[in-house]
Amino acid sequence: MVSEVPSKGLLLRVLPPSLYAGRAKFLLERSILVYSRAWLVFASGALEPLFYLLAFQIGFGRLVGEVVGPGGQVMSYVAFVAPGLLAASAMNGAVFDSTYNVFFRFRYAKLYDAMLATPIGPLDIALGEIGFAVLRGALYSTAFVAVMGTMGLLTSPWAVLLLPAAILTSFGFAAVGMGCATFLRSTSQFDYIQLVLMPMFLFSTTFYPLSVYPEALQYVVSCLPLYHGIELMRGLATGFVSWSMLGHLAYLLTMAAAGLWLASTRLHKMLLR
């Protein structure tokens, strides 16, 4: 019987031929089956942003009142912080899924060894695993955007692009996270991930504008990937859209492509040679 192999696009023909077999969707199916019992985790994860937004609405927002948003216009603090939290939660969710879970499957469950013994390539695995992380991120982001909408924080028609932007952000972080997870050797090294994530969450203008920093630090902060996700979403949510946002978009796309390349070549190198 002839197996059904989909015709490959240009990009996939450039890659080494054994990397991709067009079967990434079966990994997605597996993840959905595995997690269909743990729906409570998903439900509570979708509730989390509600807690955060509520805290900023009734608490932090009253302390601050108004801040200077993108383009220099003054806006309410909760409207300022909400897009930042959306980007941060897309990052956190994606990285959690693509590091802890991938590490366990790679090192302990030997799931990928088993999969690579079937007609599935490393790129299929990378795409499938990252795809599920993104799917999960998309679910949480949808809940978040819905809460933002009911709180009246979506004031611009550009806000319809918030969800795609969140999906792109979680794709970028999931891809790089999965690539990095293949380098980890023991669970104690997860501290390194926290060491990168936590400062990025706190300092990437999530909670206060970039102008707070001295000039040298502003430059450092604007190199962080989360900063670009936040800028993109803050612009879309407030309707302050400019050409510079294409730069943020390019940054995130490059990051996603680089992460995908890293994850699949690492799997290839470590498990197939």
Add this chain to the structure above:
Amino acid sequence: MTEVLSTGRVVGSWRGAVLRVEGYWLWYRRYWRSNLYSTGLQPLFFLAAMGLGFGSQVQPGTATGGLSYLHYVAPALLVSASMMLAVGESTYPVLSGFKWQKDYLAATATPISPGQVLGGHLLWVALRLTLAAAVYALMALLLGGWLNAGALLVVVVGVATGLACAAPVCAFAASTYDEGTRFATLFRFVVMPMTLFAGTFFPIDQIPLALRWLAWISPLWHGTELARGVTLGTLDLLPGLGHAAFLIALFAGGFVLARRFFYKRLVV
């Protein structure tokens, strides 16, 4: 060791717990470096981001008692970090003692009793909390977060609040057999909302009265009130005693319950 203890000798109740602490210490001496981030850098990051960064947007007003936001948030962040460390150390590590590493089973095969295993764990948590709180206090000193020497008392309050959370969480972990999503639920529906809504970042009178009782019954709020009171000098005797009594009662209740579960699970 020069002196060899005969096996089967019953040790005193404190001695047994201290022997457990010695065991933890032996382990920690090798692995303390992996905690450098959580007990060293993380408090610094949080204080810089919330106290200085977010604080730069806050005008000193009635909500912060006329103080700068850094002074307002510094003592509360210590207590909050202490609570999180205590809960973290009393969930998976405790279940692991029963289920994965099984060192609790090993310890109770010697003349150490389940109660001493629990006591040893809580003593160890207290030491970890003291270290973390002291490191935080030093970091906050460097950033100018303290108004007076009351900061030393904040360290004590932080450890006490942590222990008041650790004891009931130990009971929860000891009564957990199939962890499933139990711990994740605890973190998501108790620890996280408590961090946000128990007065760490903003006064709880901004919360609608119908929901404010949730803050009142949380140990973190009582700890935060005490911590702010001692460093800002606004603590009155009676409310202070009340907050302390709440924390002590929570610890005592948690300890009794945890002790019962430890015996139930370790005595065959």
